[in-house]
Amino acid sequence: MLDLDFGKYEGFIWAAYGISALVFVLLTVASLRFSAHWKRQAEQLKAQEDARS
Amino acid sequence: MAFSRWAAPLFGGLAVLLAITGLWLGFTAPEDYQQGDTVRIMFIHVPAAWLSMFAYICLGIASFLSLVFRHALADAAAKSAAPLGAGFTALALVTGSLWGRPMWGTWWVWDARLTSVLVLFLFYLAYMALRSALDDETKAARACAILALVGLVNLPVVHWSVNWWNSLHQGVTVFAKGGPKMAPVFLVPLLLMVLAYMAAFGALWLVRIRGEVWRRRADAALSRLART
Amino acid sequence: MSLAWELLKRETALSWGRGGGPLVSAGFYLGVATLLPLAAGPEPARLAAVAPGVAWVTLALATLLGLDRLFERDYEDGALDLLTLSPLPLEFVCALKCLGQWLATGLPLALAAPITEIALGGSPTLAPLVLVSALVGGLAFAFASGIGAALSLGARRGGLLTAVIVLPLFTPPVIFGGGALDAFASGLPWSAGFVLLCAYAAAAIALGPLAMAAACRNALS
Numbered sequence: 001m002l003d004l005d006f007g008k009y010e011g012f013i014w015a016a017y018g019i020s021a022l023v024f025v026l027l028t029v030a031s032l033r034f035s036a037h038w039k040r041q042a043e044q045l046k047a048q049e050d051a052r053s
Numbered sequence: 054m055a056f057s058r059w060a061a062p063l064f065g066g067l068a069v070l071l072a073i074t075g076l077w078l079g080f081t082a083p084e085d086y087q088q089g090d091t092v093r094i095m096f097i098h099v100p101a102a103w104l105s106m107f108a109y110i111c112l113g114i115a116s117f118l119s120l121v122f123r124h125a126l127a128d129a130a131a132k133s134a135a136p137l138g139a140g141f142t143a144l145a146l147v148t149g150s151l152w153g154r155p156m157w158g159t160w161w162v163w164d165a166r167l168t169s170v171l172v173l174f175l176f177y178l179a180y181m182a183l184r185s186a187l188d189d190e191t192k193a194a195r196a197c198a199i200l201a202l203v204g205l206v207n208l209p210v211v212h213w214s215v216n217w218w219n220s221l222h223q224g225v226t227v228f229a230k231g232g233p234k235m236a237p238v239f240l241v242p243l244l245l246m247v248l249a250y251m252a253a254f255g256a257l258w259l260v261r262i263r264g265e266v267w268r269r270r271a272d273a274a275l276s277r278l279a280r281t
Numbered sequence: 282m283s284l285a286w287e288l289l290k291r292e293t294a295l296s297w298g299r300g301g302g303p304l305v306s307a308g309f310y311l312g313v314a315t316l317l318p319l320a321a322g323p324e325p326a327r328l329a330a331v332a333p334g335v336a337w338v339t340l341a342l343a344t345l346l347g348l349d350r351l352f353e354r355d356y357e358d359g360a361l362d363l364l365t366l367s368p369l370p371l372e373f374v375c376a377l378k379c380l381g382q383w384l385a386t387g388l389p390l391a392l393a394a395p396i397t398e399i400a401l402g403g404s405p406t407l408a409p410l411v412l413v414s415a416l417v418g419g420l421a422f423a424f425a426s427g428i429g430a431a432l433s434l435g436a437r438r439g440g441l442l443t444a445v446i447v448l449p450l451f452t453p454p455v456i457f458g459g460g461a462l463d464a465f466a467s468g469l470p471w472s473a474g475f476v477l478l479c480a481y482a483a484a485a486i487a488l489g490p491l492a493m494a495a496a497c498r499n500a501l502s
Contacts, residue, residue, distance in 0.1 A: 013094055016094045016147070049278060052278075187436050196500075
């Protein structure tokens with residue numbers, strides 16, 4: 001049923017799926033890192049503020 | 054914040070499930086008698102194109118709310134949508150090219166849809182550039198919101214103008230979706246992939262909004278600490 | 282009304298004077314007209330085919346040249362602050378600024394456009410349409426680029442940013458005007474494109490100042 005032989009279209013199909021997968025991975029990793037970084041920063045600074053008051 | 058903590062992973066999981074199902078159905082479907090196997094590209098091109106527009110609509114609504122209600126969360130939402138929208142738009146352009154080359158023999162054609170997507174990509178770049186070029190965050194937020202609304206009005210005009218231009222040149226071939234009516238064997242995986250992409254956008258958007266909110270809290274805390 | 286007239290005179294003089302105005306734009310136009318045959322090859326048929334389109338696009342790009350004089354100067358030396366206090370609404374002030382810019386640069390360019398088009402080998406019968414389209418299109422470009430200039434106030438690398446913002450706004454008038462010229466050159470009905478160009482210019486004149494004023498207020502806040 002799953003026929004992965006694309007004949008002459010192989011390059012195009014693999015390229016399209018490959019680029020899509022790459023972009024998704026990049027967007028996901030970047031977004032998660034962005035979020036985690038600022039969460040850390042915010043919590044650190046909050047701890048500093050609490051320590052001072 | 055509490056909503057996004059469980060909603061983001063939920064949307065992410067949903068996206069993965071939908072994508073697996075959609076792709077399985079898509080690849081086990083028979084070859085389209087006109088397009089052969091290249092129809093498989095449709096399953097990632099059409100969702101990307103739809104999401105590029107959807108992300109813009111989200112950005113537009115968030116910008117409108119940001120201008121009218123001056124709510125920081127609306128602005129955070131608009132800012133977070135931009136890079137995602139740009140990513141989807143770029144994907145739509147690239148996959149469209151890779152689909153067009155074997156199908157219609159050309160990497161690019163100046164039809165209404167493709168040109169509008171290209172202009173949309175330029176808009177996303179302009180939006181992100183304007184954000185980073187202005188140092189004052191409040192000003193950057195409002196300027197970007199104005200830009201978003203101007204662009205929202207302009208995009209249909211662009212689409213329409215290219216349509217008009219193409220109609221002058223009697224029936225230039227326009228990239229079709231693969232036939233006037235789509236058979237269910239293709240339609241179902243396509244819809245699943247569109248939903249998968251939307252869920253993925255939802256997940257990533259929430260993640261970025263959370264990050265943006267934390268960034269503002271960190272900024273505020275930093276300036277409070279600096280003052281003491 | 283005399284207040285508006287004074288402002289218009291000021292804006293036109295500022296856009297025109299001290300090395301701005303028609304000199305820079307004319308120089309740009311001349312540059313394109315001479316460089317294009319060098320780049321595209323001097324075959325008359327090929328040049329004649331692209332001549333109206335090139336004249337049109339160059340008009341659009343030349344509008345970007347004088348843009349820093351529109352808002353940036355007044356923003357930096359505080360004149361924009363004072364203009365917001367004038368009895369004229371800021372939207373009207375912005376409109377007058379764009380109109381002054383057009384009078385100083387767009388209008389001379391529009392006059393140069395048919396000459397350039399003929400010099401590149403385009404048909405002389407096309408010239409009147411080129412002139413009128415350039416006049417109307419110049420207005421559309423002036424008001425659209427004003428939006429970009431107002432939004433980039435206070436930004437770093439404002440010039441490049443303005444260009445990126447403005448490009449999507451230029452697309453419809455370029456298509457309408459180019460389509461009209463193209464249709465005329467091929468003997469097809471051209472009036473539809475021209476009417477659409479006028480409609481876009483009217484919309485830009487009516488709506489553009491709203492966005493410009495909002496952007497100026499934001500920058501001054």
